[in-house]
Amino acid sequence: MVRRFVPLLLSALALPTFAADTIKLAITGPFTGGSAPMGASMRDGARLAISEINNAGGLQVGASKMKIEVVERDDEAKNERGALIAQELASMSGLSGVIGSVNTGVVLAGDRHLQERGTAKIITPAAGSASMTQWVGKAPELSIFRFAAHDGIQAAMVVEEAINRKFTKVAIFHDATNYGVSGRDDLQREIKKQGDKLQVVATEKFNIGDKDMTAQLLRAKSGGAQAILIWAIGPELAAVANGKAKMGLSAPLIGGWTLSMSNFIDNAGKNGDGALMPQTFIEEPITPKAKAFIEAYHKAYGVNRIPSAVSAAQGYDAVYIFAAAVQQAGSADTHKIKGALEDLKEPVRGVIAAWKHPYSKWDNKEVETHEAFRREQCVMGMVQDGKVVFAHDEDKQRLASLAKAP
C-alpha cells in the first residue's frame, strides 16, 4: 500500500513545477498599517500593469505566450515579517522575480535571502539609501535592483530647495526607524556637500506613535529655524504639521517623498498645505499616458485620488521593466531575467519616463548601476488643498519631455 502510494504522492507534489505556463511574480509590501498608502498603491499600480499585459495575451517568451501570475505577501512594514516572506520567496519553486518593499528596515532584513538564491528583485518604492549601499564591496554579483528615487537624490533636492528659498537656519526632524535615521545622515551629509549654507539649529527625533511634538517644535522655534527638514512617515508627519500650526510656527516642512502620503495629507488637513517633497510622479495628466494611467487607476479602484501616486506609478513602471526583461531573456528563469535587467536593449515606455537602459552590470563600488532613477526624473511636489501639485511649474514640461523621449 505504502509502496504504491509514495510515488503517487511524489508525482502529485512535483506536478506544479511542470505546469510552468505562467510567469510567477511576487509583489510584497505593507498593505495594512501606517505605510499602507504606499504599499497598497504600489500593489494596485502593479496589478494594473499586469492586467494590461495579461489582457493583451501575455508576454512573448521564446515561442509561447505566457501570462503573469501574481503572488502577494503583506509584510505589515515589520522587519521580521519581511525576513520570513523573503525566505519563503527565495525557496519558492518557479518564481521569476519579486517587486516591492516600502520600508528600508524590511529590505535590510529580507533581501539577503533573495540575493543568496539569485532571485531578481526590483525594490520599489523603498527609498532608504542603505537598501543598496549595504551591498557595496560585499557582492560580486547582485540580483537586487531599485526602482525609486533613493534618499541620496531626495536629500540633495531637499537641501537645494531650502537654499534656493534663501533659508539659513533649519531644524532636522526624523523618526527613530532605519528610514528616519538614514535620512537624517543623508541630510547632514548633503548640507555639508552643498557648502554648509544651512545652519542646523536643532536635530530632533521622535518615535512611531508619538503625537505630542511640542518639545521638538519648541526647540526648533527657539533656535530660529526657518524650515524643518523632515524624514518620517504619514501619521507622525501629520502630528508635526498639526503641532506646528498650534504653535504658530510658519517654517515650512521640506522632506522625503513620504510627505505625499495620503495619511499625512488627511490627518494634517489644511495644516499640511505648503509641505514640499521630491516626487517621481504627480497625479496630473501632463502626458496622454499619465492621463490614461490616472483614469484607469481611479476607475479600477473606485477612488478619485491615488493614496500614493508615486508608489502607484513606480509599481506600474516596474512591472513593465520586469516584463521587458522577461521577453528579452526569453525565459521565466530568474537568473536569466536578472541578466536581461542589467542590459535592457529596448527602451521601456512607462508612465513616469521612457526608460532607456535603466540598469547596467553591477559594479561592486557603484550602486548607481542598479539604481534606475537619477536627479532628472525627480521634481518638487507641494501639498495644496489635500492634493500634491507641482511646486515649480517649469518641471511639468521637463517631466513631460522625459516621457516622450525615445
Place this chain on the structure above:
Amino acid sequence: MTVSIVAQLVVSGALIGLVYALIAYGFQLTFATSKSINFGQGELVMVSAFFSLTLITLGLPYWLVVPCGLLFGAGLGLFVERAAVRLALQQKSEGWILLTIILGLFFFSVAENVWGRDDRPFPTPISQTAIQILGVDVTPVELSVAVGVFAIMGLIEVFKRQTLLGKAFEAVSADPDAGELMGISATNTVMLSYALSGIVAAVAGILVSPITTVGPTMASALILKAFSVAVVAGLESGFGVVIVGIFLGALESVASFTLGSGWREVPGLLLLILALAVRPTGIFGKAIIRKV
C-alpha cells in the same frame, strides 16, 4: 529657556498627562471593589473610539455619539467582568490577570479585522485652531480633554459619596464581607465598577482621538504611561492619579526639550523605579495590612 517656553511645555505635557490619569483612574475603580485590574483597558479605549468613529461616519451628530460611545464602553466593561473576572474572583484565583490580557488581545484582533489597521482622523466639532492663553498656545480640543477628564472623574466621585449605590460601592471597597452582611451584593458592585471603568475608557477614547487619530495601536503607548501613573500614585487615590499624571506628562515634555527628544521617557521611568523602591504602595497609596 524662557518662562513662556517652560509654560508651553508644562501645559502641553500636562494635558497628555491628564489622559494617562484618566486611564489610570479606570484601573483604580475596579481595583477598589475587587482588587482586580483590567489589563486590556487600553483596548477598551481603542474599541470605544473606533465605535464612536463609526457612529460619526454613519452621520450621527456629535452630542449623540458621546452618550452612545459611553454606553458602549459600559457594555464592554460589563463583558470583561463577566467573561474574565467573575469566576476567577469567586475561586479566589489570579486567573483574571491572564484572562483580561487575553480579552485585550481579542479586542485588538477584532478591531484590526473590523476597522483595519490604518490610523484614521477623528472628526470633532471642537475647533483645532490654537488660541493663546497667557502666552501659551492651546487648542480647544486639548482644553476639552482637560474639561472632560475633570468632569467625568468629578461625577464619579460625587456619585460614590452622595448616592446610596455609591455608598454601597465604597462599602464593598472597604470590606466586601462586611458589605455582604449588610445586604450589599459584592458581585453587583464589582459589575458596577467595571461598567464605570468601561465608561471612563470610552471617555478617554473619545477625548483623545481627535489628537492621536484612531487606530488599533492608539492606546498602546498611553496604557504603559497609565500603568506608571497608577503605580506611582497608588491604586487608592483619584486625586493622586491626577497629580501624578500631570506631573509625569509635564516632566516628559520638559525632559524632551532640555535633554533632547531621545531622553523623553527616561525621567519618568526613573521616577517609577524610585517610587517602587521607596514607596511600593504608591505615593498616595495606603499600606494594606493583612491580618493573618
